[in-house]
Amino acid sequence: xxxxxxxxxxxxxxxxxxxxxxxxxxxxxxxxxxxxxxxxxxxxxxxxxxxxxxxxxxxxxxxxxxxxxxxxxxxxxxxxxxxxxxxxxxxxxxxxxxxxxxxxxxxxxxxxxxxxxxxxxxxxxxxxxxxxxxxxxxxxxxxxxxxxxxxxxxxxxxxxxxxxxxxxxxxxxxxxxxxxxxxxxxxxxxxxxxxxxxxxxxxxxxxxxxxxxxxxxxxxxxxxxxxxxxxxxxxxxxxxxxxxxxxxxxxxxxxxxxxxxxxxxxxxxxxxxxxxxxxxxxxxxxxxxxxxxxxxxxxxxxxxxxxxxxxxxxxxxxxxxxxxxxxxxxxxxxxxxxxxxxxxxxxxxxxxxxxxxxxxxxxxxxxxxxxxxxxxxxxxxxxxxxxxxxxxxxxxxxxxxxxxxxxxxxxxxxxxxxxxxxxxxxxxxxxxxxxxxxxxxxxxxxxxxxxxxxxxxxxxxxxxxxxxxxxxxxxxxxxxxxxxxxxx
Amino acid sequence: xxxxxxxxxxxxxxxxxxxxxxxxxxxxxxxxxxxxxxxxxxxxxxxxxxxxxxxxxxxxxxxxxxxxxxxxxxxxxxxxxxxxxxxxxxxxxxxxxxxxxxxxxxxxxxxxxxxxxxxxxxxxxxxxxxxxxxxxxxxxxxxxxxxxxxxxxxxxxxxxxxxxxxxxxxxxxxxxxxxxxxxxxxxxxxx
Ligand code: SF4
Numbered sequence: 001x002x003x004x005x006x007x008x009x010x011x012x013x014x015x016x017x018x019x020x021x022x023x024x025x026x027x028x029x030x031x032x033x034x035x036x037x038x039x040x041x042x043x044x045x046x047x048x049x050x051x052x053x054x055x056x057x058x059x060x061x062x063x064x065x066x067x068x069x070x071x072x073x074x075x076x077x078x079x080x081x082x083x084x085x086x087x088x089x090x091x092x093x094x095x096x097x098x099x100x101x102x103x104x105x106x107x108x109x110x111x112x113x114x115x116x117x118x119x120x121x122x123x124x125x126x127x128x129x130x131x132x133x134x135x136x137x138x139x140x141x142x143x144x145x146x147x148x149x150x151x152x153x154x155x156x157x158x159x160x161x162x163x164x165x166x167x168x169x170x171x172x173x174x175x176x177x178x179x180x181x182x183x184x185x186x187x188x189x190x191x192x193x194x195x196x197x198x199x200x201x202x203x204x205x206x207x208x209x210x211x212x213x214x215x216x217x218x219x220x221x222x223x224x225x226x227x228x229x230x231x232x233x234x235x236x237x238x239x240x241x242x243x244x245x246x247x248x249x250x251x252x253x254x255x256x257x258x259x260x261x262x263x264x265x266x267x268x269x270x271x272x273x274x275x276x277x278x279x280x281x282x283x284x285x286x287x288x289x290x291x292x293x294x295x296x297x298x299x300x301x302x303x304x305x306x307x308x309x310x311x312x313x314x315x316x317x318x319x320x321x322x323x324x325x326x327x328x329x330x331x332x333x334x335x336x337x338x339x340x341x342x343x344x345x346x347x348x349x350x351x352x353x354x355x356x357x358x359x360x361x362x363x364x365x366x367x368x369x370x371x372x373x374x375x376x377x378x379x380x381x382x383x384x385x386x387x388x389x390x391x392x393x394x395x396x397x398x399x400x401x402x403x404x405x406x407x408x409x410x411x412x413x414x415x416x417x418x419x420x421x422x423x424x425x426x427x428x429x430x431x432x433x434x435x436x437x438x439x440x441x442x443x444x445x446x447x448x449x450x451x452x453x454x455x456x457x458x459x460x461x462x463x464x465x466x467x468x469x470x471x472x473x474x475x476x477x478x479x480x481x482x483x484x485x486x487x488x
Numbered sequence: 489x490x491x492x493x494x495x496x497x498x499x500x501x502x503x504x505x506x507x508x509x510x511x512x513x514x515x516x517x518x519x520x521x522x523x524x525x526x527x528x529x530x531x532x533x534x535x536x537x538x539x540x541x542x543x544x545x546x547x548x549x550x551x552x553x554x555x556x557x558x559x560x561x562x563x564x565x566x567x568x569x570x571x572x573x574x575x576x577x578x579x580x581x582x583x584x585x586x587x588x589x590x591x592x593x594x595x596x597x598x599x600x601x602x603x604x605x606x607x608x609x610x611x612x613x614x615x616x617x618x619x620x621x622x623x624x625x626x627x628x629x630x631x632x633x634x635x636x637x638x639x640x641x642x643x644x645x646x647x648x649x650x651x652x653x654x655x656x657x658x659x660x661x662x663x664x665x666x667x668x669x670x671x672x673x674x675x676x677x678x679x
Contacts, residue, residue: 038674039667044648048667050674060571062521067661076671088519106519113521157570157594173572173598174523175660183664185671189647191593221506222564222590255567257593321506321567339505339562433515433569442538454510454568456533 025296027193028262029228032168032293036151038185046187052150053080053167054180055136056123058114059087059435060155064178065117075121077184082145083118083125085111086135088435091398091425096128104437121181134401134427137161137369141245142403144274148263148290153180158369158451159258160251164244165271166263166293168228171252191257192302194227195295198235200310205485207379208243209371209449209468211235212250213315213325219305221323224256227303230295231261235309241270242373249370250451253322262294314483316356317453317466319344324453328471328483331355347455348463349443356481362444364395364422364476365458366469368432371449372400374407376469381413383473383487384420390479395422396438398430422476434459447475489603491657494628495584497557501621502547505562509595512566512574526573527580547621548581557584558625560617564588565606566595575599585627587634589614600650601660607634607644629655 026034033049041047054077061083068075075081088107094100102108111128118125126133132143137158140146148166153159155177162169172186179186196215202208216223229251231244239247244261251259261267268287271277278286295301313327324344326332332345334353345352350359366372366380377399389395397417399405405427408414414424430438432450434457440446442461449472453464467475470484477487517529535546542549559578565588566574575598578586585605596606605627609617613634617623626635629651633641646654653660 038670044652046647046649048664048670050671050678059518063523063572066521071661073665104519110519110521155570155572157568171570171594173570173575173594173601175572175598175601179661179664182661183667183671184675185664185667187649187660187664221567222592225564225590225593252568255564255592321508343504433510435515435518452508452510452568454508456514457510460514460533460538 025298025300027295027299027301028166028230028260028293029168029191029193032149032151032166033190035149041190046189048185049151049188051080051153051180051184051186053082053140053145053152054184055140055152055154055159056081056083056177057087057136057154057156058085058110060174061117061177062110062113063174064181065121067178068121068181073182075123075181078122078124080184081123081181082140083114083123084133084136084139085114085126085128086427087429087433089128089428090436091428091430091438093426096426107436131402131406134403135369135372135429137249138372138400138404141165141241142274142401144271144277147271147277147286148267149293153186157252158249160256161245161249161369163248163251163258163260164241165267166260166290168258168260170258191228192226194224194229194256195301195304196229196231197304197306198231198233198309199306200235200308201238202235202309202312205470205488206312206314207468207470208239208246210315211309211312212247213317213322213466214312215307216250216254216322217315217325218307219254221253221321222255224251224254227256229254229256229259230301231259232295236261237264240375241266242375245373246370250322253451263290314468314471314485316471316481317464318348318350318356320347320453320455322451322453322466326356328357328467328481357483359481360445360479361393361447361465361475361481363440363446364389364393364472365398365431365446365448365450366472367396367398367400367430368450369400370451371469372398372404374404376449377404377408377413378411380469380473381416383470383477383484384422385416387420387477389421389476393476393479395420395476396425396431397422398425399427401427431458433457440464447472447481489657489659492603492605492629492654494626494630495557495605496624496626498552498555498622498624499558499560499587499617500547500553500556501560501618503562503618506564506567507561508568509566509571509574510568513571513577518571518573523576525580526577527582530577530581552622557582558587558627559583559585560587560614560621562588562618563590563611563614565591566599567592570594570598572598572602575602575604579604587614587617600654603654605629605654609634609642609644613642
């Protein structure tokens with residue numbers, strides 16, 4: 001305790017010695033928060049926080065536009081609002097481009113309604129056939145709209161993805177979508193802060209997905225509730241932007257309000273030249289500003305957790321929430337204090353203590369806002385090249401955006417996938433939540449690179465096993481849960 | 489939103505932890521553009537058998553549950569997806585308050601925005617409520633407390649603002665719209 005207290009005094013004293021005004025050391029979260037206070041929080045009222053980027057999609061917005069209409073309100077800042085369609089959209093080419101109707105009438109209706117709403121309220125929309133359409137959390141970064149220091153919201157819990165850029169990004173409900181549409185602001189009470197320090201370095205064959213699954217396994221699915229996580233340390237700095245997005249994406253699976261990584265040279269390199277990133281002199285000014293978006297030395301977090309990346313192995317979930325996770329080489333636990341342990345095993349059809357590797361899979365899904373970016377597809381292709389998906393296994397590969405699809409095809413990845421016997425689709429959320437009809441059958445084991453293994457998430461009675469694209473590809477080839485290092 | 493002072497009801501108990509919003513309302517029911525009528529689909533995959541008939545073992549299908557306005561659920565209630573369809577479905581079914589020892593953040597704010605009261609109690613109280621399903625309780629907003637049988641009162645945390653909005657039936661959009669001058673000033677400063 002004393003040592004920690006001393007640690008806090010240190011940096012402040014250094015400032016004083018240099019004759020600088022003594023300001024409290026701040027976390028990255030505090031800095032971004034303070035920049036956006038329209039009205040600060042008081043004991044009686046939450047803060048009014050300004051939102052720099054509001055991403056919208058077809059599923060969680062129709063009721064919000066209805067409220068706007070009922071009250072005669074406009075969208076306050078259409079210039080800060082961007083729409084896409086991803087959750088209920090088809091992934092079959094003929095339904096996207098071939099003039100075939102969307103097979104599910106209610107999904108078609110949502111798509112149409114979003115078009116009507118965006119036209120009426122003047123909001124830019126990536127329509128079904130747009131070459132810039134994709135999963136909302138994939139296209140924000142891809143377009144360069146996601147930037148350090150921004151506040152970003154979306155009616156979607158995985159908005160935490162954008163925190164990889166040092167943005168404060170979080171999911172909201174539909175009522176709040178209405179608030180942001182009408183006022184560009186949101187009412188918020190300040191979250192607590194949780195530093196997750198990741199030391200060491202990931203080993204070959206171990207990915208950012210494995211790291212974040214290990215983190216959730218360690219802190220639990222409610223371990224981040226009420227907190228904004230800052231992922232820091234050498235292992236995080238060593239990740240590329242797509243990997244950082246994978247980590248921040250799943251912050252919500254630990255219950256966190258948001259996940260953040262301080263922007264650095266890797267961030268700037270990724271953003272440089274993207275269509276909506278600042279250009280020219282504005283770019284230099286932006287970088288100078290973004291460099292200040294780091295937690296000050298000595299900044300105090302409400303909680304800290306440390307993890308050594310070099311001890312992380314390829315991970316896979318065995319239960320019905322993402323905290324029920326083990327090494328691919330490991331076993332389902334023999335016992336657990338989790339009250340839903342027995343229920344989860346029954347649902348999954350697993351025995352306590354059983355070995356995971358070698359257990360059969362029926363469906364393999366590579367996609368979702370967690371793992372559908374180009375580096376994920378390249379990783380899967382490296383394993384699938386010259387190999388074939390095991391007999392009886394259905395493999396679905398769904399890129400996160402149309403841009404990624406184009407890029408993958410330019411690199412010939414689609415050929416590798418098709419030659420291996422996988423299906424290659426148009427972009428969207430697809431089998432991550434099965435809203436568009438891409439579902440897993442009852443009792444089937446689905447090894448999926450998505451983020452949620454809840455009961456029925458991928459279809460009624462579907463049994464989801466979450467893992468990395470490498471593990472997914474290796475398991476598709478063998479037809480059983482496979483350590484990707486066996487095929488590398 | 490209707491002003492809310494107190495809710496008195498027998499409890500219906502779902503003795504499970506980490507009840508996620510995919511269970512509260514599965515994704516295939518989100519292909520709607522309305523917020524009405526979702527109560528039918530509340531907990532659909534637990535509530536109905538494969539042939540669509542009610543699962544006789546499920547807690548919400550017990551005859552006494554139909555009149556319950558207070559649901560008790562295990563720790564980390566409402567985790568997962570941000571879908572506001574979850575509180576809409578609960579309210580449409582007739583639930584007005586949920587008691588748990590911990591709520592997921594987004595579910596909690598979605599609930600408050602719709603007049604569904606998230607009541608956070610300590611684990612001991614929660615375990616007692618789980619062990620004694622069907623007891624009559626009162627959620628009293630004025631005193632921010634949960635009144636248990638026998639007169640015991642357990643206070644629960646709720647921000648003054650959330651409590652005020654629930655008790656007055658204040659709509660938060662109206663509150664934000666009143667901040668227009670502040671928002672404009674902010675926009676001008678940061679243009
Ligand atoms: S890919 Fe899955 S988790 Fe991501 S936004 Fe779509 S449905 Fe949500």
